[in-house]
Amino acid sequence: MSKSLYVQAINRALHEEMDRDPDVLCIGEDIGPMGGLFGATRGLHERFGAERVIDTPISEAGYTGAAIGMAMEGLRPVVEIQFADFVTVAFDQLNTVAAKMHFLLSGLAKVPLVVRLPYGVNLAGEGYMSGHGPHHSQSPEAWFCHMAGMKVVMPSGPADALGLLKAAIRDNSPVMFFEQKGLYETASEALPEGEHVVPIGKAAVVCEGSDVTVIATGATVGLARAVAERLRAEGVSLEVVDPRTLVPLDTEALVASAIKTGRVVITHEAPSTGGFGGEIAARIAEQAFGRLHAPIRRVCGLDMPVPDGKNNALPNEERIEAAVRNVLESG
Amino acid sequence: MTSDLARFYQQMYVIRRLEETLLEMFSAGEINGTTHTCIGQEATAAGVISHLDSERDVIFSNHRCHGHYVAFTDDVEGLIAEVTGRTTGTCGGKGGSQHLCRGNFYSNGIQGSIVPVATGIALAERERKSGAVTTVFIGDGTLGQGALYECLNMASLWRLPLMVVVENNHYAQSTPEELAVSGSISARAAAFGIPTAEITTTDVEEIHATAGSAVERIRATGEPFFMVLDTYRFSPHSKGDDTRDPAEIEARRASSDPIALIADRLDPELRADIEQAAERRVADAREAALAAPVAGAVQA
Numbered sequence: 001m002s003k004s005l006y007v008q009a010i011n012r013a014l015h016e017e018m019d020r021d022p023d024v025l026c027i028g029e030d031i032g033p034m035g036g037l038f039g040a041t042r043g044l045h046e047r048f049g050a051e052r053v054i055d056t057p058i059s060e061a062g063y064t065g066a067a068i069g070m071a072m073e074g075l076r077p078v079v080e081i082q083f084a085d086f087v088t089v090a091f092d093q094l095n096t097v098a099a100k101m102h103f104l105l106s107g108l109a110k111v112p113l114v115v116r117l118p119y120g121v122n123l124a125g126e127g128y129m130s131g132h133g134p135h136h137s138q139s140p141e142a143w144f145c146h147m148a149g150m151k152v153v154m155p156s157g158p159a160d161a162l163g164l165l166k167a168a169i170r171d172n173s174p175v176m177f178f179e180q181k182g183l184y185e186t187a188s189e190a191l192p193e194g195e196h197v198v199p200i201g202k203a204a205v206v207c208e209g210s211d212v213t214v215i216a217t218g219a220t221v222g223l224a225r226a227v228a229e230r231l232r233a234e235g236v237s238l239e240v241v242d243p244r245t246l247v248p249l250d251t252e253a254l255v256a257s258a259i260k261t262g263r264v265v266i267t268h269e270a271p272s273t274g275g276f277g278g279e280i281a282a283r284i285a286e287q288a289f290g291r292l293h294a295p296i297r298r299v300c301g302l303d304m305p306v307p308d309g310k311n312n313a314l315p316n317e318e319r320i321e322a323a324v325r326n327v328l329e330s331g
Numbered sequence: 332m333t334s335d336l337a338r339f340y341q342q343m344y345v346i347r348r349l350e351e352t353l354l355e356m357f358s359a360g361e362i363n364g365t366t367h368t369c370i371g372q373e374a375t376a377a378g379v380i381s382h383l384d385s386e387r388d389v390i391f392s393n394h395r396c397h398g399h400y401v402a403f404t405d406d407v408e409g410l411i412a413e414v415t416g417r418t419t420g421t422c423g424g425k426g427g428s429q430h431l432c433r434g435n436f437y438s439n440g441i442q443g444s445i446v447p448v449a450t451g452i453a454l455a456e457r458e459r460k461s462g463a464v465t466t467v468f469i470g471d472g473t474l475g476q477g478a479l480y481e482c483l484n485m486a487s488l489w490r491l492p493l494m495v496v497v498e499n500n501h502y503a504q505s506t507p508e509e510l511a512v513s514g515s516i517s518a519r520a521a522a523f524g525i526p527t528a529e530i531t532t533t534d535v536e537e538i539h540a541t542a543g544s545a546v547e548r549i550r551a552t553g554e555p556f557f558m559v560l561d562t563y564r565f566s567p568h569s570k571g572d573d574t575r576d577p578a579e580i581e582a583r584r585a586s587s588d589p590i591a592l593i594a595d596r597l598d599p600e601l602r603a604d605i606e607q608a609a610e611r612r613v614a615d616a617r618e619a620a621l622a623a624p625v626a627g628a629v630q631a
Contacts, residue, residue: 051458057488062481065447066454072437073455092478096444101437104426148631 004191007184009158010040010116012191013165014078018048021076024169027054027067028080028116037082038118038184064090064115068098068174071113076169084117084178085138098174099149110172114165120269122182123219125310129182134305139218139270144176145247145279151200152246154178156221158189160244163198171200180218180269187222203250205257209239212324213257213264215280216242220267220299220315227320238324246276251283258284262293263327267315272300294327335381337605339535340597343373343590345609346398349407350566352613353397353414353428357570361621362415366428367440369398371533371565374589375498376402378538379466379558382546385435389456389465391449394429394440395498395564399468403436408616417623424626442469443476446495450482453491457553464549466494472503474512474519483523486555493555494545495520502575504568520557529559533587563587 004012018024025048026041032055035042045053056063060081067077081087087094094115101111121137122130131137144150151173155161161179168175206221207228216224221242228238241257243249258264264284266277281296299320302313333341350368357366369376376398383390385403392399400410406421413420414428421433429440439445449467456463473479474497486493497516501508517527526548530541538560545556563583567573573580594602 057481057484059481059485061443061478062447062450062485065444065478066451066482066485069448069451069453070455071451072448073452073459075455075458077451092441092444093447096439096441097448100439101432104422104430105432109432 002190003188004158005185006158006161006179006187007039009162009191010165010179011042013162013169014041014044015047017166017169018044018052023074024076024078025052025054025070026078026080027056027063029056029058029082031055031080036080038181040116040179041080060086060089061093065093065097068093068111068113071111071174072101072109076112078114078116078169080116082118083136084119084140085135087115087117087140094144094150094174095147099147102173103149111174112172113174114168114177115174116177116179118179118181118184120180120182120219121306121314122186123223123269123314123316124182124186125316128185130310131308133308137306139268139301141176141178141246142270142274142276145276149174150247151175152178153200153244154180154217154246155244156180156216156218156242157183157187159191159196160198160204162191163196164200164244166197167200170197175200178218182219198244201245201248201250203241203243203253205253206240206242207238209237209261211237211261211263212327213239213241213261214320214324215254215264215266216240217246217268217276220269220320223315223317223320224267227317227324231321231324236324236328243280249280249283251287254280255284255287258288259291262291264292264296265299265320265323265327266296267299267320269301269314271303272298273303275300294330297323297327299323335539336536336593336596337601338381339377339539340590340593340602341605341609342377342402343535344606345407345612346373346376346401347590348609348613349401349410350397352617353411354566354570356415356617364427365569366414367395367569368566369395369564371584371588372498372500372562373398374533374535374538375496375560375562378535379496379542381539382543383464383466387461388463389435389452390437391445391452391465391467392431392436392438393442393445393468393470393473394438395470396429396431396438400431400436400438404433406433407612408619409433411616412620412623415620416626417620418626419620419623420626425629442473443478445469446473446479446482450486450491450493453486453493454489457492462550464492464494464546466496468496468498470503471497471499471501471508471512471516473497474516475503480519483520483525483557487523487525490554492549492553494549495555495557497557497559498562499559500562500564502568505572505574516559517557525555525557527557527559531561533562533589534592535589536593
């Protein structure tokens with residue numbers, strides 16, 4: 001079976017859902033004939049026309065708000081924010097209306113909105129999407145986890161990207177869908193044929209192990225897997241768990257793995273302070289403190305804007321491996 | 332036969348008594364939180380909304396939404412229950428004064444967020460070919476928000492059946508228009524190629540006529556329209572936060588109270604009947620709200 005890139009999986013999900021449901025439409029900058037800056041909407045304009053693939057002015061607040069209005073009217077808009085960093089301009093719309101309308105209307109009105117957010121950089125530090133500086137490289141998922149009323153999804157590979165985006169489009173709540181843009185052209189795998197929908201709110205055990213749990217999101221899942229491969233030769237067994245959805249979080253799966261291994265490392269690309277890893281650590285501490293053999297360690301972005309070019313500001317295999325050795329040695 | 336004039340008087344009188352009652356209830360400790368009354372501005376609600384169909388058209392209003400809500404839905408009871416945090420309120424008591432949402436009526440208190448959402452609603456209605464006009468009520472204060480101009484641009488480019496109504500009451504909370512609004516208000520919309528109308532009266536019959544032409548034009552062309560209405564609020568922005576010169580308020584109350592302006596045009600007996608019915612209805616709604624269960628505990 002031929003392999004598909006991460007960006008191709010996103011593109012397939014959009015094609016399939018727009019085919020399936022005439023209420024699904026896409027809106028954003030340069031998503032029409034150009035097919036989106038990263039190619040995620042390629043072919044949609046030709047197939048579904050300008051009425052369902054809406055090119056907008058550079059007006060994130062305006063068109064994100066308009067998409068929310070369309071969602072309140074029963075359409076299923078998928079917004080592309082060209083770089084996740086630009087979502088700050090649309091914050092008022094997302095926080096004030098999208099996250100609250102469902103609650104205010106006692107569940108009578110739905111806001112079936114998806115916002116696609118290309119975030120992060122290529123963690124290899126070179127090649128495709130390896131550095132765009134502080135304004136085009138952020139991982140802002142935690143902002144939305146704190147905005148009660150949103151679902152937050154972060155697929156780490158093509159098959160999950162396909163299945164989770166389809167689930168997000170079918171969901172009646174607003175979903176912030178974080179696409180790791182370093183993976184667009186670098187991650188590939190064979191996709192399931194036919195309908196592939198991955199439920200929102202379910203973690204995945206990426207590889208089973210017994211000594212240390214590594215909880216990773218987005219592109220750090222690949223780093224954790226590589227570390228797991230390397231340490232297997234030394235007889236160290238890592239269990240890599242990908243939450244896939246941050247809100248609602250599959251706490252049960254994360255706690256179960258923490259209890260199984262007794263040692264936990266959490267890694268993500270966003271800065272550690274206020275990052276979602278803190279929430280995961282807190283939940284594990286609340287529910288499994290007495291079962292841990294060592295303090296929880298985090299391997300995150302440094303607390304600073306993301307520098308351009310190859311640098312040490314973001315997680316890498318070496319830092320994850322060092323944290324794993326640290327939790328093995330302590331306690 | 333109920334004439335337009337009698338209907339306007341009835342709506343404006345109910346809105347006035349409802350809001351005066353809300354202020355009394357605040358003083359009596361029967362309401363928590365906040366409220367923003369439109370006392371003095373009732374004519375824009377009655378005059379504009381009489382052209383809209385609550386089954387088909389959509390309204391997005393702002394923090395000063397009571398008048399618009401009652402003119403569109405006639406739901407005095409749901410409003411008082413919402414503001415008092417009762418389960419029988421418009422939003423089950425979870426939203427309060429600035430969040431009256433029912434059927435095709437929405438409101439929220441963040442000025443920059445209502446116009447984009449209304450733009451999207453207009454786009455969805457156009458896609459559905461429903462013939463609906465989507466109306467968004469903003470104030471002179473909203474003119475400071477950049478998102479408004481993004482939406483005027485998109486509404487014009489995409490030819491959306493959107494009516495933007497600026498209720499210019501000359502103050503954004505305490506900040507007077509001359510410190511916050513440069514140039515011409517209607518020229519801002521005209522720059523985007525959107526047709527405009529601007530009138531400087533609080534006479535509901537004149538507002539009704541101007542709004543009628545605007546709505547007719549939107550229904551005929553499917554394109555946006557921008558209307559600027561001059562008005563004045565006699566009460567504070569919310570409660571007890573008024574820094575305006577009391578003499579200015581009194582002068583406007585004497586010259587442009589929309590209820591007083593048309594009172595003499597009605598048969599005195601009919602007028603008395605309308606007033607009595609409104610008093611009774613508001614008093615009953617207050618009593619019913621206070622007897623209803625408090626919304627209270629919630630679950631995430």
